Amino acid sequence: MDRSEKQIQKYYQTILDSIADGVFTVNLDLRITSFNKGSEIITGIPREQAIGKPCKEILKASVCKTKCLIQQTIKEKTPIVNMPVYILRPDKKCIPISVTTALLKNSKGETIGGVETFRDLTVVDNLRKALRKQHSFDDIVSKSGKMMELFSILPQIAESNSTVLVTGASGTGKELFARAIHNNSRKKNGPFIAINCGALPDTLCEAELFGYKAGAFTDAKKDKPGRFALAQDGTIFLDEIGDISKAVQIRLLRVLENKTYEPLGSTETITTNARVIAATHQNLEKLVEKGEFREDLYFRINIIKLSLPSLLDRKEDIPILVDHFIDRFNHLTGKEIVALSQKAIAALMLYDWPGNVRELENAIEHAFVLCRGDMIRLHNLPDRMVPKRDVMLVPTGLTLKEIEKHAIQQALQKNQWKKMATARELGIDKNTLRRKINRLEIWS
Numbered sequence: 074m075d076r077s078e079k080q081i082q083k084y085y086q087t088i089l090d091s092i093a094d095g096v097f098t099v100n101l102d103l104r105i106t107s108f109n110k111g112s113e114i115i116t117g118i119p120r121e122q123a124i125g126k127p128c129k130e131i132l133k134a135s136v137c138k139t140k141c142l143i144q145q146t147i148k149e150k151t152p153i154v155n156m157p158v159y160i161l162r163p164d165k166k167c168i169p170i171s172v173t174t175a176l177l178k179n180s181k182g183e184t185i186g187g188v189e190t191f192r193d194l195t196v197v198d199n200l201r202k203a204l205r206k207q208h209s210f211d212d213i214v215s216k217s218g219k220m221m222e223l224f225s226i227l228p229q230i231a232e233s234n235s236t237v238l239v240t241g242a243s244g245t246g247k248e249l250f251a252r253a254i255h256n257n258s259r260k261k262n263g264p265f266i267a268i269n270c271g272a273l274p275d276t277l278c279e280a281e282l283f284g285y286k287a288g289a290f291t292d293a294k295k296d297k298p299g300r301f302a303l304a305q306d307g308t309i310f311l312d313e314i315g316d317i318s319k320a321v322q323i324r325l326l327r328v329l330e331n332k333t334y335e336p337l338g339s340t341e342t343i344t345t346n347a348r349v350i351a352a353t354h355q356n357l358e359k360l361v362e363k364g365e366f367r368e369d370l371y372f373r374i375n376i377i378k379l380s381l382p383s384l385l386d387r388k389e390d391i392p393i394l395v396d397h398f399i400d401r402f403n404h405l406t407g408k409e410i411v412a413l414s415q416k417a418i419a420a421l422m423l424y425d426w427p428g429n430v431r432e433l434e435n436a437i438e439h440a441f442v443l444c445r446g447d448m449i450r451l452h453n454l455p456d457r458m459v460p461k462r463d464v465m466l467v468p469t470g471l472t473l474k475e476i477e478k479h480a481i482q483q484a485l486q487k488n489q490w491k492k493m494a495t496a497r498e499l500g501i502d503k504n505t506l507r508r509k510i511n512r513l514e515i516w517s
Contacts, residue, residue: 089107089109089110089111090109090110090111091110092109092111093111094111094190094191094192095109095111095112095114095115095116095170095189095190095191095192095193096109096111096112096188096189096190097109097112097123097128097188097189098177098186098187098188098189099128099143099177099186099187099188099189100185100186101147101184101185101186102127103127103128103129103141103143103144103187104125104126104127104128105123105124105125105126105127105128105131106124106186107124108120108123108124108131112191115160115168115170115191115193116131116132116160116162117162117163117164117166118131118162118163128141128143128189129141132160132191133160133161133162134158134159134160134161134170134172136156136158136172136446136447139445139446139447140446142156142158142172142174142189143174143187143189144187145174146174146175146176146187147176147184147186147187150176150184152173152174152175152176153172153173153174154173155171155172155173156171156172156173156448157169157170157171157172157194157411157412157447157448158170158171158172158411158447159409159411159447160191167409168193168194168195169193169194169195169411170191170192170193170194171191171192171194172189172190172191173189173190173191174187174188174189174190175187175188175189176188210224210227210253211249211252211253211256211257212249212252212253213246213249213250213253214390214393214394214397215387215390215393215394216389216390216393217382217386217387217389217390219382219386219387220382220387220390223250223379223381227250227253227254227257228257230254230377230379231253231254231255231256231257231258232257232258232259233377234258234259234260234348235376235377236329236348236349236350236351236373236374236376236377237251237254237349237350237351237376237377237378237379238350238351238352238353238357238374238375238376238377238378238379239251239350239351239352239378239379239381240352240353240354240357240378240379240380240381241352241354241380241381241382241383242354242381242383242429243354243428243429243431244384244428244429244430244431244432245381245382245383245384245429245430246381246429246430246431247312247352247354247381248267248310248312248352250379250381251265251267251308251310251350251352252265252310254308254350255307255308255310255348255350258308258348260306260307260308260348263304263305263306263307263308264303264304264305264306264307264308265304265307265308265310266300266303266304266307266308266309266310266347267309267310267312268281268282268300268309268310268311268312269312269313270311270312270313270314270316270317270321271312271313271315271316272313275317275318275320275321276290278317278318278321279320279321279324279337280297280299280337281299281300282299282300282301282321282324282325283299283301283324283334283335283336283337284296284297284298284299284301284302284336284337285297285299285336285337285338285339286336286337286338286339287338290337290338293337293338296336298336299334299336301328301334301343301345301347302336302343302345304345304347305345305346305347306346306347307347307348308347308348308349308350309347309348309349309350310350310351310352311325311349311350311351311352312351312352312353313352313353313354313355314351314352314353314374315353315354315355315357315360315366316353316355319367322366322367322370323367325370326367326369326370326373328345328349329349329370329373329374330373332344332345332346333345349374351374357371357375358371383426383429384426384429384430384432384433385425385426385429388422388477391418391421391422391433392418394430394433394434395413395418395421395433395437396412398433398434398437398438399411399412399437399449402437402438402441406441408441408444408447409447410441410444410446410447410448410449411447411448412448412449413440413448413449413450414448414449414450414451415476416450416451417440417449417450417451417453417454418476419476419477419480420451420454420458420459420460421433421436421454421458422476422477422480423460423477423480423481423499423501423509424457424458424501425501425502425505435455436454436455436458437449439453439454439455440453440454460484460498460499477509477513478513478515480499481495481499481506481509481510481513481515482515484498484499485510485515492506492507492510
């Protein structure tokens with residue numbers, strides 16, 4: 074190498090060292106040939122130690138275990154843009170980065186290696202977590218307007234000792250709200266006792282709630298305390314209260330009015346100070362009109378009412394919920410999954426979520442079991458959420474609403490705007506498609 078070439082190389086290195094992002098190059102054997110100052114700072118590895126080593130030994134990215142990104146670029150001659158991964162530094166710190174790769178060619182246009190740039194996302198990740206914290210209450214996360222309104226009044230509700238009725242479809246998080254109220258109340262050091270009234274027959278429900286004395290019925294060989302006794306100094310959560318019988322309704326009304334009850338087979342009156350939070354997916358007002366639910370009991374439990382929206386009405390929460398569940402399952406499984414691919418996100422935005430947030434959580438758990446890399450892809454999701462054909466070819470940089478709109482427009486155009494054929498291709502109901510077209514203002 075003559076003097077002028079050395080001078081040019083020095084200038085290039087000076088330019089690369091002025092960049093905050095990490096930049097390194099590899100040859101066709103995937104050994105590092107250059108390593109800028111940003112790479113040293115982000116990885117914690119000196120340039121002298123990195124040069125000549127295989128990139129996977131230096132970067133130690135989560136994706137290196139399954140597929141080398143720069144090797145993929147060299148082999149397929151296709152660049153990768155802003156792929157989120159984690160790297161492991163020598164000090165054992167796990168750093169989130171975004172990776173972009175490209176081919177490295179000589180003056181003759183021949184591929185001689187690859188170049189990779191990567192950006193430290195620690196600050197972005199911390200901001201994301203701080204933002205999620207701002208949009209959370211206890212273990213509930215959301216940024217939708219309806220949910221934020223509920224978050225704003227939960228502290229006052231928690232401070233009171235009033236009975237609360239939580240309504241909403243199955244899977245919307247009614248028990249989570251009940252636990253959040255308990256955890257932020259003056260009874261937070263007491264027990265939180267939950268019982269699903271709809272899962273028990275009448276006689277067993279009464280015994281479970283109020284307990285019984287030995288000999289109260291066949292097989293009652295010894296005294297057993299009920300859930301109200303167990304919830305003393307704490308909170309009792311009565312889930313699916315709309316399913317209890319008239320007989321249990323009468324006994325429950327007395328507890329709410331007088332704070333007293335008698336266990337089955339006992340004449341002793343017991344006083345309770347347990348706070349009552351009830352929940353139901355049914356319309357109690359209609360049950361009252363039909364004579365299936367006592368009106369006086371309804372007014373007793375309906376002192377404070379929280380109506381939870383379905384996930385369909387708060388689809389803007391899907392990304393923040395997905396992040397929340399990814400963090401949880403990473404912690405539980407020891408995996409390092411970073412995010413969902415854009416096609417997977419598009420599929421989640423198209424789906425109607427009859428099972429609400431619980432179904433989304435189950436879908437992410439399902440994906441964790443099947444995902445072998447660090448990104449959940451479309452084929453990792455449950456089959457019912459994957460469109461029958463690939464209509465997820467969406468450009469990058471779109472908002473979630475734009476992703477959903479773009480995918481539907483693609484399918485409509487492909488099927489000459491025939492709604493029945495489009496609905497079949499998307500794997501959704503025709504009426505659902507019609508609602509989406511109106512909501513997203515898609516016109517031919």
